[in-house]
Amino acid sequence: MKRLSVCMIVKDEEELLSRCLDSVQGIADEIIVVDTGSCDSTKDIARKYTDKVIEYDWSHDFSAARNESLRHATGQWILVLDADEYLSIDEHHEWLQFLESEPPMNYLAYTLPIINFTGEKVYDDEISASPVTRLFPNYQGIYFERPIHEQLTRGSDKKLFHKKIDLKIYHTGYQTQRVNEKDKHERNMSIFNEMMKNQQMSDYDWFTLGNQYRYAQEDQQALDCYEKAIKDTDTHSVWYPHCLVGLISLYFKQDRLLLSWKWTEERLSQFDNYAEYYTLKAIHYETLGFYPQAIENYQKAIEIAEVRAENDQEIWLVDPMYSFEMPVQQLISIYFSLQDNQKAIYWLSKLLNKNSKNPRVLLKMTDWLSHNEQSGSVIQFLNQIYDTNSKTDSSLLFKIGLALGQKELVEHYSEHTPANLTLSPAENCRLALVQLDQRSFNQYGLELLHEGKELDLHSWIQIAVGSFIWKDTRLLQKSIGISGQNTKLGELSALMLQVIQDQEPEEGEFASKYTDEWFTIAKELFVLKQYECYDQFVNKVQTTDLVNKLANYFYSVNRMQISLDYYSILLKQEALDIHSLINLGLYHSSHGYTKEAVDFLALAVQMQPKQRGLYYSLINCADPTDREKYVALFHEEFPDFGKISFVREFIGQIHV
Template sequence: MKRLSVCMIVKNEEELLSRCLDSVMRLADEIIIVDTGSTDRTKEIAGEYAAKLFDYTWCNDFAAARNESIRHASGKWILVLDADEYLAENEYDKWNEFLNNAQSMDYLAYTMSVINFTGDKKTQEEISTMPVTRLFPNFKGIYFERPIHEQLTRGQHGELYHKQIALNIYHTGYQTQRVTEKNKHERNMSIFNEMKKHDSMSDYDWYTIGNEYRNAGEVEEAIRCYEQAFKEKYSKLAWYPFCLVGLISLYSQESRWQRVEELTNNQLSEFSDYADYHTIKGIQYETMGWVDQAIACFIDAINVAEQRASNDQEIWLVEPAYSFEKPVLQLVELYFQLNDNQQAIYWLSKLLHKNNKNPQVLLKLVEWLCQNESPDSVIILLNKIYDVTDKSNCNLLFIVSLVLGQAELVKYYVKYIDSLDHLSLLDQIRFAVILDYKEEGLALSSSDQQLDVDDQLQLWVQTAVGAIRWNDYSGIIQIKDEFKTDEISKLTELIVSMITKEHLPDEQDLKSHSSSLFLVAKQLFLIKDFEKFDEFINFMRSSELVNQLANYFYKLNLTEMAMNYYSILLSEQQLDFTSLINLGRYHVNHHYYDEAVEFFSEAVKLEPTTKSLYYSLIRHAKNEQKAEYINKFIADFPDFVGITFVDDFLHQEKELILY
């Protein structure tokens, strides 16, 4: 008997079908494809893999189509896949071990994790998981029911049990582009609407229709459906924690924090032996400004995940990121807020050791290190994390060094690069500017590439840095003429004015374009052309630009520079919201509580809805001010007073006033 039959239903899947079939060829004894009306090359591709192909007229019923596919299966085991799913080659041993050794029983099907890549770009995915039952024994009377989000059943032969196993299916079907191409939401909703007409919606169906609304961004409808699914308590069912965490996420998005706490404390707490619970709890504390409590929760999440891993248990409940990446990233931000840079860098390094291919984490770490350590020390640290004999590692380190304008690192890692021919125009200009190659840089100041608005601006910024460094604005003129955007045209006028000294810039133009001008100033600083940096700031100065620079220096632990800028802004009463918060945190961290309260109070005046500042305001205010801030918080945020830890805090602070 054949061992494994892979059964699929498809329609117009030429884009992804080959990837799916490639991933199962070494495991499957036969591939059965039911086609529901393809008009592209889907059938031709299926033929190239010797698949058994059957035509089927679509009747708006996924279960019927699935059953048609398994009807033709002759293997001992059936694995059901979609064309936008695939198996990982490095997990073949696990699949073979299961298929060779598991005993097929007529009452048991197997559940595994589908790992979903849901981001807008293939290189910038968001990752989530979902349990699905897709593997089951053939010839045991097991079949599908329900027209959408179909489920396996034994019908009248008794209950079908589901057992979780450590196998994975990978899925990209809900990436934004794919959803748009296939109109999945509209198709699925038409089936659900038909089911609702016949009053045949189960609690699981309400959960799945909630997923449809959530994917479509219809938050209130998603919440309504999830709550409908929650009428009964199904904590032992595989879909229950996903529905619960999804509901908590949506209520958090809507700032309905009392309901978030209720669900977390009453339902999610049942899963406190998973990292997800502690990470979600930490996010709630952080949102309300309870930094110490948030840090404790995030550390608990990491410890719980490590303990489960050491016991060879499933590490996360719903979200892989909740077990390490999310709590670590939150810890990094919180420790930076506390000016505990040593702890922040420690956790960033931990994150990079776990996944050294993450460019955003590498950028953040190297940017900070380059402003606080010598280039040699940074290189020594990076070489402990990366094998420089690996070309992909060297390319990554080289590009990050380019982006951060670090000439010493660029010179070091370029020695390990075979060729610079693969560099984009943007990176070629960066390379020329950083190493002060004027002739080469000016020759690169035009492009035939089709770039989006953000990439156009990045190209202009690097060219503008070269123009300022070399007192030659021909490159940015070429870019202005090529891209013809209002932003780039106005920015070019400002840079030309600076170089030619023909006239002073308009104050309103400086304010309107301060964010783009900040990018230029930042690059001049990073490449250590401090003379041109000072000249640029003096010419382009606005309170908006100075605030951005002060906050940037503060983030990099360049405290003296940041405070010099903050002093100027304070004397001119031009501190913005972020500057006020940074100064408030700085003074709290150094135990100057009266000054901290003044800065936080001014920040609240600028952004009255910032509830997270009230914890520090109330905690550190003198007694005569405490009552004022407590009353204001209660009046402005009545929905948050009912949160348990907020209510406890307010009662404690009120008692302090009395005594």
């Protein structure tokens, strides 16, 4: 008897079907593909892998189609997959070990985690997990029911038990491009609408309909469905914690923190042996500025996940991001905000070691280190994580150094990059800037400005920076001529010409319209170590908005002397913006300068009373005679938040 039958239903899946079928080669003894009406090459691709390709007339019922695939299976075990799912070849041995050692029982099916990649890129941290029952013994008494989000059953009079196992299925079906291509939402909604019309909706169906709305970013409809699903359901249902976390997340997103906290403490607390409970608690603490409590709970979440991993237990309850990525990212953010840079860098290093191929994390780490360490130390640190003999690693590090304008990193890693590494004209232009090679800069700048080629803002920034360094306006003048319908770049080029030529803008406030662009140019001049040019440029285009942006940038990378100098100028001008006030308030609070902290935090809440995360620090640091005033302001702005248990307890202690 054959051991494993892989059963699928497909339609127009030529893009992904091969990946799925390749991933089961070596463990599947047969593959059954039920095609529900493909108009592309799906059936031809399937026939390369199996002779069991069955054409089936679609009846708007997933269970009927699934059961048709089961009817043709002859293996001892059945694994159900979709075309946008796949197995990891590296995990084949685990699948084979299970199939060889597990005795099939006609009343037992197996629930596996599907790892969903919902980001735009492979390295994105947008990963979620959901349990699905897809593996079961091939007995005629086990079949699918329900038209959508179909479920396995043995019939109404026989119980089918579910056992969790850690064999994984990987899924990319909800990445943005795939949703647009397949119109899954419209297809699924037509089935749900028919079920609601016929009053066929169970608690589970309301949950899956909520998921459908959530993927479509229709949050209120999703919330309504989750509320209906969870009202009277069995808390031991496999899908219950997923519905619960979805409900909490949507309440939180709508700023209904009293409800999101209530459900966390009253319902999610029954799963306090998982990281999700502590991460969601920490998010509430952090949102309301209770940073010590947030830090404690984020660390607790990470510890629990690590202990579960060490004990070979299921690591997450609902979603892997709650067990590591999210708590670590939030710890990094909090520690940087509080200027506890040593701890921020520690957690940033942990995140980078977990996923060294994520360029966003690597960029943030290298940017901060480059401002605070010698180049040799930065290279030594990176070489502990990356293999410079690897062309992939060395190319990544080279491009990170290039993006950050770090000449020493570019020169070091260029020695290890492949000779045939292809750079775009924009990257070559950037390389010429880093190397201060004006001739090459002009050559690649002309390529960027080639007639008929649209110029993007990033490329224009490179041209503007080089033009200012060498006081050469030829590329900028040419860029005006090809800007075409891009009015913004035309205006920017004209203004930049005036800056280089020491002319005053015709309209006094016109330059402030492009503060973001002036900030980026100034930052580029600084990281390229063109300090004289940097000072010249900032003096020429200086606005309070620009100075605030520069002050906050230097604060974020621990260049505190420069940052505080800018803050002092803004303070004298009474021109500190909300971000500057928050940074100064938290800086003074974390260093024990409570009087100064209150001065800045009070100004911040006066400027933006809805800054809910500031009141805890403000009330904590305030003189006892002033605390009542700030407590009253908090209650006025957030009447419901005072009912949250930890907020109520804090305010009660203040009154005492």
